[in-house]
Amino acid sequence: MEIKERDLMGGLAKGLKVIEAFSLEKPRLSISDASAVTGLDRATARRCLLTLSAAGYAAYDGKFFSLTPRVLRLGTGCLATMPLPRIVQPFLDQLSESIDQSSSVSILDETEIVYVARAAQRRVMSISLMPGSRLPAYCTSMGRVLLAALPDNETRRLLEASPRTQRTERTITDISALMAEIVATRERGYASIDQEVELGLRSVAVPLLNSRGRTVAALNVGLAATAEGMETVISRYIPSLLSAREELKGMLP
Amino acid sequence: MEIKERDLMGGLAKGLKVIEAFSLEKPRLSISDASAVTGLDRATARRCLLTLSAAGYAAYDGKFFSLTPRVLRLGTGCLATMPLPRIVQPFLDQLSESIDQSSSVSILDETEIVYVARAAQRRVMSISLMPGSRLPAYCTSMGRVLLAALPDNETRRLLEASPRTQRTERTITDISALMAEIVATRERGYASIDQEVELGLRSVAVPLLNSRGRTVAALNVGLAATAEGMETVISRYIPSLLSAREELKGMLP
Missing domain, CATH: 1.10.10.10 (Winged helix-like DNA-binding domain superfamily/Winged helix DNA-binding domain)
Incomplete structure (x- = not known):
């Protein structure tokens, strides 16, 4: 029309x-x-x-x-109309408890990710996250996974429209470097972030697919940065994320 | 104006x-x-x-x-502009962990309570609650506490405007009986609900006051209904709720 x-x-x-x-x-x-x-x-x-x-x-x-x-009737009217939070919450609770770390599901709204479900085990971030909370996509693991699901020209448009703040010394803000990270994310099937959002915080994320194979959301684990390397974090948590993703496959709209 | x-x-x-x-x-x-x-x-x-x-x-x-x-930018714009969730969340996390039960804070919006913060320990209710979730005020412990803070004629107006569904065999739906419960709640300083929202669910709530002594929110504990009497539930959880309330007094806007 x-x-x-x-x-x-x-x-x-x-x-x-x-x-x-x-x-x-x-x-x-x-x-x-x-x-x-x-x-x-x-x-x-x-x-x-x-x-x-x-x-x-x-x-x-x-x-x-x-x-x-x-x-609140307006925005939560929207969350309430989304089957996604209700479907993923029990899986998230179970995942978070079994790995003893916080886990979240988010979707993309232009240049930001929006949390739609969360299971928190302990406070790692300085800000408190809840359904409806927003973070920039370019520097978050869930954002990278969601951007990786888009065609390259759309990803680039969103990165250019993002206020790409240098949040920590590790935050990647250069468009070409971000595009390279996102292509790599698409190829390996997950994203990992080492203290780009804030110092002391690491996160790994995988895409959640619907029955038609389309990425509809991202699932992550966020945890405190410790002395051990990111490789250890990835090998410890990616298998749990991938198995939660398999369980959810076909259940998502 | x-x-x-x-x-x-x-x-x-x-x-x-x-x-x-x-x-x-x-x-x-x-x-x-x-x-x-x-x-x-x-x-x-x-x-x-x-x-x-x-x-x-x-x-x-x-x-x-x-x-x-x-x-979601509209409603969460509102949650984000409320200092309340951010102030109460750490207290709620601590309370919930120490008593090993779910605990929530809500405010009143006409005939409904709106959850603004929640710390969940285990799933008791059939529905999942998150910030922004709504339940009717007339049959919930937090609703009774929030209605008890209003002048009687305003309480009565809201009760009359509520769709007072008989959710379980225990739900009080009669206006006079509800008014009597609310007056009693005001006098004793807390509300307790035994399976009026859904079978198997009990809840106790206290009002949260700001520095001027005005009730600005309600704090509750929700738990599974067991063989023990409501008196045991009240004597076990009301002291924790009251001490969280004292800690929060003067911090709330």
């Missing part, structure tokens, strides 16, 4: 932009703040915020707007 | 309604489906869905629309 200009509701797209403008760093926004973050003019930002308030998605204290729990 | 009709964007409120129309039961909606679930006319539902597609929040296969991972 061809979408024509008159088929669109401008206010809806703008309002969603305003909801996305709220963040951990900016949980409360004035009308001017919302206008600055979204690029919408002040009058439009104001109408969006007032509409969100009137519909119960935002609260207003006379100066600042903040989002209400009602907004 | 008084909100006038001309301050509102009708399309935004309608579009959010359409996003909420997607659910686990109905993850894919045709234009007619969306119109039927939301009560919007067909032309409006169509424009909302096309706008969501054009902005990347929905995918269209020629007949059905489904939500994309981009929608």
Whole structure:
């Protein structure tokens, strides 16, 4: 179906932009703040915020707007409509317990991975991860696996669109070096990351395929970096990840 | 600020309604489906869905629309803007490990509780719970605690607005009986539920207060129903919940 200009509701797209403008760093926004973050003019930002308030998605204290729990109906409406988290969670719980390490499943949303399920055994990362949490794809093991499933030109487009921050001294940020890593990931069937997201954290990931052989998600194990080499980590955890992947094959939509 | 009709964007409120129309039961909606679930006319539902597609929040296969991972930016934008999950998670992990039972924190959204943090030790419930999951307030221990923090007339309004399903033979559904339970909860400072949500599941909950003494969330322990009486469950877990509550007091916004 061809979408024509008159088929669109401008206010809806703008309002969603305003909801996305709220963040951990900016949980409360004035009308001017919302206008600055979204690029919408002040009058439009104001109408969006007032509409969100009137519909119960935002609260207003006379100066600042903040989002209400009602907004959770939107995003979790999406998680709830995904069979993936419900299917993988029991496998994840079992895997995580058997190897005594944290394990997660994520999907790709443009340049980021989104956690859809997680089984945590101990806290290794400085940030807390939960379903819905996001990390950049270029520097994570699950991101590399998900990028490896795309055609090269699409992978390159996403890498170019990524804010490729040097998160640690080990983070690969050069496009050619990343492309080489991703091609290697595709060939060997798994990705491994040694402290590229944050110091002290290692991770290995494999793709999860549906019955048609399409990569629909990534499964990883994250663990503390110790004195032993990455080879030991890979030989210890990749077999468990691959066997979880085999069990899940054909069950995923 | 008084909100006038001309301050509102009708399309935004309608579009959010359409996003909420997607659910686990109905993850894919045709234009007619969306119109039927939301009560919007067909032309409006169509424009909302096309706008969501054009902005990347929905995918269209020629007949059905489904939500994309981009929608997770909306709801998790909200979870991410809440300091609560990040503050309580470490306490929850510690509590859950020390008592070897699952523990959760939730907040109230109208007639439902919304999980914002969870530490799971073993699977007791038939459904899987994660941050963003919802359960009705009237029949859950955390819901009773959160309803008990409201003025009586507000509690009654929410109970009347709840679809009070007889989930098990033990579920209290009568408004007067529920009001009496909630008043008792307020007086004793905790709520206990014996298999009202589902058979085999018990739960005890306490309110979490901020520095001004306002109830901002509820903390619970959920466990399998065994031969021992609820009194044993209460005397075993309420002290741990109360001491976690004391530790958190003053840290919550």
